Amino acid sequence: RALACDMRVIGYDPLVGSAAVLDGAVRLVNDVDELLTASDCVTLHAKITENTKGMLNAERIGRMKRSAVVVNCARGELIDEAALAAALNEGRLAGAAVDVYSQEPPKGNPLLTAKNVVLSPHLGASTEEAQVAVSVEAADALLDYLVRGEIRSAVNVVGLPAQFNERDRAYLDLCMRMGSILSPWCAKGIERLQVTTRGEGIDQLCRTLARQCSVSLLTPHIGVRLNLVNAASITRERGIQVDAVAHAATRNYAETVTLVIETRDGRHEIEGTVFVDGRPRVLAIDGYRMEMAPERALVLIFNDDRPGVIGSVGQLFGDAGINIADMTLSRRDRTALMLLKLDQAPGDAVLKQLVALDAIQSVQSVLLVPLEKMDR
Template structure:
């Protein structure tokens, strides 16, 4: 498949893509729309702007990979509507960004840029540039994610007290770090150094404005190695003039490059050109990581580090990956057995799945249900969106009820004609099996072509079905049968080596012993 790399990418990543058999092209900016016309994947860093208009030129694009964490340069909503997965590498540059933050902190505290400039100018200013020790000072971290957490660990090693504001982080995570979670106003009012590690969005745009700065301690140090636009730069300039902020270290700006910014005129401002991830190690890591993720996704594996689909990291994937596959197959089974469009779907999870995020499994189930009914492409990205647009009501139930199986996924579908239920599990944690259709216990592999019948529990059923298949030269690979009671009704699931035509299905249904027959392809 064709993979377009529109920004510089470490050679390790390129080599991985090529080793997997993909064609890698690196077009100039003006050639990008043409290069995307037949591309399956696009890899960008921070320079390329992936707009809705650009995506219109990429009708076959399946995935956009961001070699880095931020996706500000990608129209994620437009990609989602088109069913294009967006993935990033959130942990690849963690150490690099963290170490830059610590370098900024030390440089501000000891006024290193000013001292260096003085010495280079011929001065020897041993007096007049009094520094500040970090030990015993309070560091306020806004955003206690991967990078913020690593900064906290290093600051604690320096003997600093650390507080953090993050409305989304679990308290247990902060407790393990020995970091105190506090309200934003308390952080602003009590911190000697404040560092930002939050994403840019509606909740954080100009979070540090004139009102926020007014709440800070006098002579505070401010660091931003996260995203431009979180700080009101005009308000920061005013605070630097007044001395309220003693120094600021900025790796990011609202407009980059920050041509004409008043902040560049202050000697107490350290400015770097958005190089938080620019280390040899980080570049190689994010390139390798995004290449591996792209290769795995194009190979058909569930997505990792997805931005617009339920995220599945490598550790979680080992646990729920087989359930994702099982869920999709159960969805395909349900929709092919149904007598009409499914209007309501209830998914019930039992067992170890309830210890994890089940959204990736639910998304796979929706993909299985929808892709058999629609001509438009359905994937892990747009399946929830399409389900909502079609009015499919989805309920998810986590049950602790004990069943015959340690782990069980049950799908209950409602159509205008009635109800239908299927259930599946994993044998030995990896082998998927269909174990129930409605109230009938069965044991069948959810793969290949299955002939599923509802019939009277009487002699002659298997003989009739076998005779019809034999007449057409169709071999039976496996068979399972479940019944409600002796002499009642039963369900027969027959695995066959090749599909049969609707005429053959009708011929099977022609027997008075057969109540219904369906061909299912998984």
């Protein structure tokens, strides 16, 4: 709609690797701050995650033009509402249009009494145009299936196909866990992912495993509900290259799956397998060899390989009352990887203390489904 009004449109999406979208009509910038300083009208279209909550805060509002306006029809918690109200009342922003709120109904919300603001009661999809668009989209989706055999946004085929056996399901579960472990590194965008299978037993499953990895890698970062049906089209739309490579030959294990991702910050890799008991195992992360069942709260710690680090980490979790259920260590050159399985997820305060420890290079945490729940 903005393009139809001859507006120059720019955008920011950390998960799109190209320089432009919509056939070059919308130029993509490198970060949110660049977008805010250049825009006369800022519209938000993101889901709520740890990275997006409060993304438009007082500091970022201060970077915007005094003549700019803000439109939020996405999620209320994307904006620091008190900071937005203050900017409007003080004339540091020209106006705002808001359809969503951090708490609904917005009783006591500072935007209710702010100047130069248009408020609506979360009715963004209830226009005549929107209802027509939904009807047309439903008809198009039905025609895609009847005429071309394509399924889009299906709600009744998100599970596994009936022809998958228990071993196939176990490898899909493994890839879900492997993708979740690497997912925090995708927060600033992913350009490419490759799934490589080794072993004749899973070579025919390779492309499906690549889709499963796409789902678990991207789900925390985008506002679209991903599944095995729509994963390929979503990654294609976002310019993410997905490769599936199957090898019959194996190395140390009968069957293995390797997931490699290339992000704006670098390359990461994880390797796993399913043992004869049907349970998944992680065999390596970024070249650090190990063997651990991926489940529950996991913390990945890259640190300088020197004495005293393990003790400092153990003491920190002990002081926080968090029990370490399992631990595996791996060393390469002068760096070590410590993979911890905890009885409970550490809070942000504990993770900040962990990062602040001497010799700690980086920390990632992820919460996975317990394996016993998958057995039921």
